Amino acid sequence: MNDAIAFAKMNGLGNAITVADFRGRNRVLSPAQARAIAAAEATRCDQIMALHDAASPDAAAFVRIYNADGSEAEACGNGNRCVAVVLAEQAGGPDVAFETRAGRIEAEVHDDGSVSVDMGEPRLGWRDIPLAAEIDTKMFDLSRIIPGLPGLDAASAVNVGNPHCVCFVDTIAVHDLAAVGPQVETHPFFPARVNFSLAQIVSGEMIRLAVWERGAGLTRACGTAACAAVVAAARNGLADRNATVALPGGDLRIHWRECDNRIHMTGPYELEARGHIPASLLEASAS
Numbered sequence: 001m002n003d004a005i006a007f008a009k010m011n012g013l014g015n016a017i018t019v020a021d022f023r024g025r026n027r028v029l030s031p032a033q034a035r036a037i038a039a040a041e042a043t044r045c046d047q048i049m050a051l052h053d054a055a056s057p058d059a060a061a062f063v064r065i066y067n068a069d070g071s072e073a074e075a076c077g078n079g080n081r082c083v084a085v086v087l088a089e090q091a092g093g094p095d096v097a098f099e100t101r102a103g104r105i106e107a108e109v110h111d112d113g114s115v116s117v118d119m120g121e122p123r124l125g126w127r128d129i130p131l132a133a134e135i136d137t138k139m140f141d142l143s144r145i146i147p148g149l150p151g152l153d154a155a156s157a158v159n160v161g162n163p164h165c166v167c168f169v170d171t172i173a174v175h176d177l178a179a180v181g182p183q184v185e186t187h188p189f190f191p192a193r194v195n196f197s198l199a200q201i202v203s204g205e206m207i208r209l210a211v212w213e214r215g216a217g218l219t220r221a222c223g224t225a226a227c228a229a230v231v232a233a234a235r236n237g238l239a240d241r242n243a244t245v246a247l248p249g250g251d252l253r254i255h256w257r258e259c260d261n262r263i264h265m266t267g268p269y270e271l272e273a274r275g276h277i278p279a280s281l282l283e284a285s286a287s
Contacts, residue, residue, distance in 0.1 A: 004276035007043055008086055011270050012078030014220030014249030016045040019079075019086050020277060023053050023061060027282075031070030036281045038068040043277060046216040049079045051086075054099050060087045062099040067215025075102040075161025077223015077252075081115040081269050084108075102161030119224070119263040122231045122256070123159040131157060132189045138235050142167055145189050149180060156232035160263060162214070163194045164228035168238065172198045172210045181212025197225045199233065204240045207233055209247050220249030227263045230254040 007020045018037065022028075029037070029050060037043045046068055051061040063083055065073040080100075084107035087096040094109045107117040126134050135157075142155035142165065152175075154168040165184060169175060175198055184196040193214045200208040209229050211222040226245035233239035234256055241256040252267040 005282065007275055007277050008082070008271060009043060009045070009273040009275070010082040010085070011272065012081050012221060012223065012249075012267060013247055013252065015047070015078040015222060017047055017049060017076075017079045017082040018043045018045040019049045019051065019082055021051045021086075023051050028052075028064065029066060031066075033282060034066035035068070035070040037277060038066070038070075040278070040281055042273070042275055043281070046213065046219055047073065047076050047079045049076065049083050051083070051098075056099065056104075059097050059099045059104065060091065063105075065100065067213075068217075069215045071215040072101070073162055073215060075100060075119075075224050077117065077119060077225075077227060077265055078221055078267070078269075080105055080107060080117045080119075080223065081265075081267060084115050084117065085269050085271070100161070114266055114268050116264060116266040117223075119160060119227050119265050121261045122227070122263060124231075124235075126157070129157045129159045129163045129194075130191055132191050142184070146183060146187050149183070151175065152180070156236065157194075158228045158231050160224045160227045160231065162224055163190060163192055164197065164225060164232075165190065165194045166197045166199050166225075166229050166232040168199050168201065168233070168236075170200070172200045172208060177210050177212055178218055181218065185212060185214050195222065195225055195228070197222075197229055199229045201233060201238050202246070205243050207239055207243055207245050209245050211247070221247040221252070223252060223265055223267065226252040226254050227256075227265055231256050231263065 048066040050064040088109040137157040141153045143149045196212045211225040213219045
């Protein structure tokens with residue numbers, strides 16, 4: 001089994017994650033291989049967190065993140081918590097650090113079954129998100145940019161390692177996110193595609209959120225979307241910088257700290273199964 005790729009099937013608030021360990025191997029998944037792994041019963045997931053050898057000696061791994069459609073993502077908040085648990089278990093301590101395309105991630109696994117992750121600083125410039133044209137990212141009318149989206153006139157854009165558009169609504173349930181989400185995700189105004197969320201402000205300390213995740217579709221939870229929602233709400237005076245985000249899969253605590261501008265996310269994880277990826281999935285077309 002020396003050549004077998006070990007995996008841990010996990011979830012963060014129902015966001016299905018497969019952590020696969022490719023360290024010590026010169027292998028990078030093709031889109032077809034990622035799709036095959038994400039679709040297989042044993043490893044079915046919204047995101048694959050593929051561990052590779054880190055460039056820095058003080059990081060435990062470099063993590064490539066694949067969506068279920070085979071595309072690569074820069075960041076995955078729920079996946080980061082799952083990776084932290086796997087690496088902390090191997091290290092024998094609660095504190096871990098690893099690398100992603102979005103930058104270095106530091107995390108702490110707590111005794112109560114939760115994990116805190118430093119998600120870094122948000123990027124708020126229109127080029128950094130990115131958007132196709134200059135606009136005030138703090139608040140804009142999405143329905144004017146994408147005609148045919150009534151009631152979606154209070155939107156905000158932010159990059160928290162990956163691009164997000166958060167639209168504030170009075171009631172999430174009156175909107176068909178499954179129909180609207182794909183239109184927003186792939187619209188040319190978002191040249192790197194975008195994660196799209198509907199946010200309902202309950203109070204200064206509570207936001208309800210529903211998410212259409214780029215490359216994965218409707219999801220029970222999205223950690224980076226929760227981070228983006230708190231940043232967007234706080235920028236507009238709609239919620240505090242330290243708030244709970246209630247997603248269909250459960251709650252995340254997000255703190256956008258004033259002292260250093262960094263976002264800290266705390267939430268749970270579940271370990272569902274362990275195993276080795278069948279060779280047949282890794283033999284999928286490299287196209």
